[in-house]
Amino acid sequence: MAIPIVFASLSEPKSYQSFLKMAKADLSEATAKILPILAAVHLEGDTALRKFTNQFDGIALESITLDPQSIKTKIPNNVAEAFLVAKANIETFHKAQMRQDWSIKVDGNTLGIKYTPVPSLAVYAPGGTALYPSSVLMGTIPAIIAGVKDIQLVTPPQKEGLPEILIWLAQILGIKRIVTVGGAQGIAAAAYGTESVPKSEFIVGPGNVYVAAAKSYLSGQGLIGIDSPAGPSEVCIIADETANPMWIACDMLSQAEHGEDSSAILLTTSKMLAEAVSKELEIAFQIRPKRLAMKQKAIYENSGILVFSKMEECIAFSNLLAPEHLEIQTKDPYFEFASIEHAGSVFLGRYSPVAMGDYISGTNHILPTAGGSRIYSSLGVDTFLKRVTYQEVTKESLNKLYPYVKLMSELEGLDEEHGTSVKVRYEENI
Amino acid sequence: MAIPIVFASLSEPKSYQSFLKMAKADLSEATAKILPILAAVHLEGDTALRKFTNQFDGIALESITLDPQSIKTKIPNNVAEAFLVAKANIETFHKAQMRQDWSIKVDGNTLGIKYTPVPSLAVYAPGGTALYPSSVLMGTIPAIIAGVKDIQLVTPPQKEGLPEILIWLAQILGIKRIVTVGGAQGIAAAAYGTESVPKSEFIVGPGNVYVAAAKSYLSGQGLIGIDSPAGPSEVCIIADETANPMWIACDMLSQAEHGEDSSAILLTTSKMLAEAVSKELEIAFQIRPKRLAMKQKAIYENSGILVFSKMEECIAFSNLLAPEHLEIQTKDPYFEFASIEHAGSVFLGRYSPVAMGDYISGTNHILPTAGGSRIYSSLGVDTFLKRVTYQEVTKESLNKLYPYVKLMSELEGLDEEHGTSVKVRYEENI
Numbered sequence: 033m034a035i036p037i038v039f040a041s042l043s044e045p046k047s048y049q050s051f052l053k054m055a056k057a058d059l060s061e062a063t064a065k066i067l068p069i070l071a072a073v074h075l076e077g078d079t080a081l082r083k084f085t086n087q088f089d090g091i092a093l094e095s096i097t098l099d100p101q102s103i104k105t106k107i108p109n110n111v112a113e114a115f116l117v118a119k120a121n122i123e124t125f126h127k128a129q130m131r132q133d134w135s136i137k138v139d140g141n142t143l144g145i146k147y148t149p150v151p152s153l154a155v156y157a158p159g160g161t162a163l164y165p166s167s168v169l170m171g172t173i174p175a176i177i178a179g180v181k182d183i184q185l186v187t188p189p190q191k192e193g194l195p196e197i198l199i200w201l202a203q204i205l206g207i208k209r210i211v212t213v214g215g216a217q218g219i220a221a222a223a224y225g226t227e228s229v230p231k232s233e234f235i236v237g238p239g240n241v242y243v244a245a246a247k248s249y250l251s252g253q254g255l256i257g258i259d260s261p262a263g264p265s266e267v268c269i270i271a272d273e274t275a276n277p278m279w280i281a282c283d284m285l286s287q288a289e290h291g292e293d294s295s296a297i298l299l300t301t302s303k304m305l306a307e308a309v310s311k312e313l314e315i316a317f318q319i320r321p322k323r324l325a326m327k328q329k330a331i332y333e334n335s336g337i338l339v340f341s342k343m344e345e346c347i348a349f350s351n352l353l354a355p356e357h358l359e360i361q362t363k364d365p366y367f368e369f370a371s372i373e374h375a376g377s378v379f380l381g382r383y384s385p386v387a388m389g390d391y392i393s394g395t396n397h398i399l400p401t402a403g404g405s406r407i408y409s410s411l412g413v414d415t416f417l418k419r420v421t422y423q424e425v426t427k428e429s430l431n432k433l434y435p436y437v438k439l440m441s442e443l444e445g446l447d448e449e450h451g452t453s454v455k456v457r458y459e460e461n462i
Numbered sequence: 463m464a465i466p467i468v469f470a471s472l473s474e475p476k477s478y479q480s481f482l483k484m485a486k487a488d489l490s491e492a493t494a495k496i497l498p499i500l501a502a503v504h505l506e507g508d509t510a511l512r513k514f515t516n517q518f519d520g521i522a523l524e525s526i527t528l529d530p531q532s533i534k535t536k537i538p539n540n541v542a543e544a545f546l547v548a549k550a551n552i553e554t555f556h557k558a559q560m561r562q563d564w565s566i567k568v569d570g571n572t573l574g575i576k577y578t579p580v581p582s583l584a585v586y587a588p589g590g591t592a593l594y595p596s597s598v599l600m601g602t603i604p605a606i607i608a609g610v611k612d613i614q615l616v617t618p619p620q621k622e623g624l625p626e627i628l629i630w631l632a633q634i635l636g637i638k639r640i641v642t643v644g645g646a647q648g649i650a651a652a653a654y655g656t657e658s659v660p661k662s663e664f665i666v667g668p669g670n671v672y673v674a675a676a677k678s679y680l681s682g683q684g685l686i687g688i689d690s691p692a693g694p695s696e697v698c699i700i701a702d703e704t705a706n707p708m709w710i711a712c713d714m715l716s717q718a719e720h721g722e723d724s725s726a727i728l729l730t731t732s733k734m735l736a737e738a739v740s741k742e743l744e745i746a747f748q749i750r751p752k753r754l755a756m757k758q759k760a761i762y763e764n765s766g767i768l769v770f771s772k773m774e775e776c777i778a779f780s781n782l783l784a785p786e787h788l789e790i791q792t793k794d795p796y797f798e799f800a801s802i803e804h805a806g807s808v809f810l811g812r813y814s815p816v817a818m819g820d821y822i823s824g825t826n827h828i829l830p831t832a833g834g835s836r837i838y839s840s841l842g843v844d845t846f847l848k849r850v851t852y853q854e855v856t857k858e859s860l861n862k863l864y865p866y867v868k869l870m871s872e873l874e875g876l877d878e879e880h881g882t883s884v885k886v887r888y889e890e891n892i
Binding site for chain 1: 554564
């Protein structure tokens, strides 16, 4: 077995089409399973939360929420330092995203935008083997900067108690409440609210297929806002002959490490690089055999190397793919980047592996997957801000514009009331 | 009958709760009906479009699309002038919303955001009595400014031919293609693409319940992006004793004119104003009896006047309501506006009736309804822009930050590949 290497050409869609079909999580089965859970939490509130937690986690909850500030935590100094550096970098990059209110004069009137935060947020943090404390920083910091007032952390309870790192992160982020309910029932608690859990208008953060199905269903009902629907992780790498094949293999395996449905696509003009990366992948499988079957399935079945004759074709294919992560490892990566239209987060140059953005550089790692970057953005301060438009019309401008409103409202059959509401003001001094 | 007047207090939720339940379009029945239509268009393409157009519109389509530039139109000069003034004002306000790419240094690395437009857009324009040419301007102009390249207009065919105003608007907006298919089948054509109709990644614009259901369903499937789900229209008016009761009645009736499920809520501290507005509504029903039953149902059953003892309570109630349109007609409307958190579009002062924004002032009239302004914004340039984040990490910064990435990836069980992808670069010169 080896990673597929394909000599592709943009003018022959058959040569690349199979690599455009990125894994999309199929949520229909999970949705059918969670609907009764959502309904029960909606109807029975805390009672349902206790019942499901007993059933799924084997835990009899005493209190459903806890105040992280009331708990003593002891985190190793070096771990604390790492997270504090990440927090500072994420804060710096996201503070630069904050919006300023503004207004302009248009045809004599004042028109403007005032930015206001969504009122409340639940950040979901999975438990068990999928404990990703870094995602708590990514989900919470942009909301704090946007000014979201009511932020709660939702996470499954653990028999041995919640991970100290989660509680400590809640403390340093100023989160006032942890809801110790996981899965679809945790999402339902936040979306509907219960006796113990205040309703959240927005829910973000990774989770298993039941969490994803619950978020997606409740968002479709207009009940909550969510980050973009999350599928399997993917990376696309555009590289030329100047790139280091061993490093590229490592970057591809970083995605493969997330699961067997993850995808890593290398686009290059260099046949030599393609073959060298394929070899480096095999070497890596030998020297780093942890979770080998999973990584091999991701690389052999869901990944590939496409060799195009021109760099322009690599870029065009990447824009068709609209990847979650895009690395550009070429001589002048900014040159290729200028033509990139759709990507969640882009990593330029030799020293910018995706893992730097996953953890520490300051960009957000909650990103649209499965081609979603054609229409969605990464999580950011804008995710939690609304644009409230406003206007103050002057008497002079109303007088000038009334004849137009009269004509347009007549044309739309709305002159009787829409037209009249302007006319009465127009006639004020007549 | 008369509009309900209630003396309300924030400390007694029972006094106002019934006015918080705004009409939300129930799409479940319509969704069941449109699913076979969507499936047929997906499978059979143009054949299905012809079949449904025959069935629902009684029209045998020759060509499914037409090029507006190929048609001669003759619009009265004064109507053309009105729409050109509206277009210019909308362009001015929306151009001010355009984003500039930026980057900053964070911990030695370059982190930035590049804004790119969504690739394609379909603007839906209903036919028949719901012909709203103004909505074509509102849906199209922000996308053009954002840089969306492929914009098509989707609208039902008419036995007497398409309204000239629609074709003319397509011409002046530079729209290259009109798809003459309406309803759910028109939305499906744009969402899936057919032999004649290119796929659109984004669909906006008002429509009947089947159009709304199709947009909502396809967006839930992750197939298209849409403007926020549209329900019945609503206005909230905050006014004090300085406001003109007759004007306020006109503004309330402007919303009532949209349909019997529309809602108009007046919040005031003045009992005198409340009673005067109620009287003015009755007078208006007598002197402007067009669509009387509809307007009366909206005013008597879905609207109300709430008298609070303090202006702060009016504002707090408005924030609970999160109205689509909010008028503030008080002595110093900016003072109250400063405390407004959730509203789609706000109209300040005596001379700013909603109709000015509906048609001509320059703000967008495609707005979140049914409390959606708690988490959604009005249509704007941002609707059609994505934030592509990027970074270029330096060797020095990678070396400095590697120990943190190592610790964090170990904690998340992702050190084997995530950690290694940074480690190999760290060790480059060792």
